[in-house]
Amino acid sequence: TGFKPFFxxxxxxxxxxxxxxxxxxxxxxxxxxxxxxxxxLVGGDGAVHHGFCDVALxxxxxxxxLMAAIDEPSLKAAMEFMAGYxxxxxxxxxxxxxxxxxxxEQPCPxxxxxxxxxxxxxxEPHAAILAFGTLAIDAMEAVxxxxxxxxxxxxxxxxxxxxxxxxxxxxxGRGVPIVTIEDHSIEGGFGTCVLEACHxxxxxxxxxxxxxxxxxWIYQGERKEQLAEAGLDxxxxxxxxxxxxxxxxxxxxxxxxTSVPVGV
Numbered sequence: 001t002g003f004k005p006f007f008x009x010x011x012x013x014x015x016x017x018x019x020x021x022x023x024x025x026x027x028x029x030x031x032x033x034x035x036x037x038x039x040x041l042v043g044g045d046g047a048v049h050h051g052f053c054d055v056a057l058x059x060x061x062x063x064x065x066l067m068a069a070i071d072e073p074s075l076k077a078a079m080e081f082m083a084g085y086x087x088x089x090x091x092x093x094x095x096x097x098x099x100x101x102x103x104x105e106q107p108c109p110x111x112x113x114x115x116x117x118x119x120x121x122x123x124e125p126h127a128a129i130l131a132f133g134t135l136a137i138d139a140m141e142a143v144x145x146x147x148x149x150x151x152x153x154x155x156x157x158x159x160x161x162x163x164x165x166x167x168x169x170x171x172x173g174r175g176v177p178i179v180t181i182e183d184h185s186i187e188g189g190f191g192t193c194v195l196e197a198c199h200x201x202x203x204x205x206x207x208x209x210x211x212x213x214x215x216x217w218i219y220q221g222e223r224k225e226q227l228a229e230a231g232l233d234x235x236x237x238x239x240x241x242x243x244x245x246x247x248x249x250x251x252x253x254x255x256x257x258t259s260v261p262v263g264v
Contacts, residue, residue: 004083008035011051011093012042018057025089026061032089033082034058039068039093040133040183041213041230043223052213054093056188059161063088065113066160068133068182068190071100073108074156081111093133095183097223100137114162119154126245128153128171132160132182132190135232139181142237152241160190163197172203177244179209181237183227186212209244211237 009017014036025032039051058064065085069075069092078092109117119136120143129139129152136156143152153176155167160182171178180191191210198205211232218226227233 004031004033006033006035006079006082008037010049011036011039011054012049014051014054014057021058021089022061026064029063029088031086033079033085034089034091035079036091036093038096040095041218041223041226042096043226044220046220047217050213050218051093051095052185053188054091055160055182055184055190055193058089058091059188059193061089064161065090067092067111067158068160069094070131070134070136070156071103073104077108077111078158081113085113093184095134095223097134100134102137102140111158114159114164116158116164116167117156119156121153121155122151124151125153125176126150127177127179127241128155129237129241130155130157130167130178130180130190130194132157132180132184135181135183135237138227138232138234139237141234142241145234145238146241150241150245157190160193163193165197165201168194168198168203169201172198172207175207175248177207177209177248179211179237179240179244181211181232182213183232184212185215186210187215189213207248209240209247211240 036054038049042049055066058066067078069078075094082090131139139154143154146152180194182190189212191212194208195205213230218230
């Protein structure tokens, strides 16, 4: 009939609809759009409501486009992309949390299939953070705490499927350690997608470190407390970046004195 169906559902309740995503949508090649509310850690509702496995479930389906938003303009841009995506199922995930105003005054570029967005980029970074979802905001806070110590690129990954392989090829080809961050299970999530993309492209996945929800339950508490417990707060991100640079030596010749931002 020409209508473009959007369906909003809690990420955790998507588990009960997976068979419909498979049989009635993906297998039929239909363009249904999922808005996955309460993705990741949800605070006081506890473990039963954490949206920790939507990427792991949906990435198994051919031709799906899996996205995450970092703020309101990003969510609007993702939905605009979804409205024009006709190859199959698409989804965008976002948490139960306050909306960050960090990038509200900057133009939000349109989503392009399988392309990340540079939030801060340097000529010669010591490391790069690829964040899937709102943890990009926490990554920015972590990078500020590293000023004077290391220069670190931050990317809003935007897509878990398909992965921005050209970005991986550029960073890893220059020997830049990558830290992936997500508010999703480490099992089968965005970081796993990155590792598999590196393997398929013949890239050195040893330079990739993953940060994600641990393979255990996170119980009731404030979302900020839960992120800290899961090791996904800004101090934990900064610590992981330091460890990645120390472990891999960073990019040869990278220098806080010579590496300057080249755009956002």
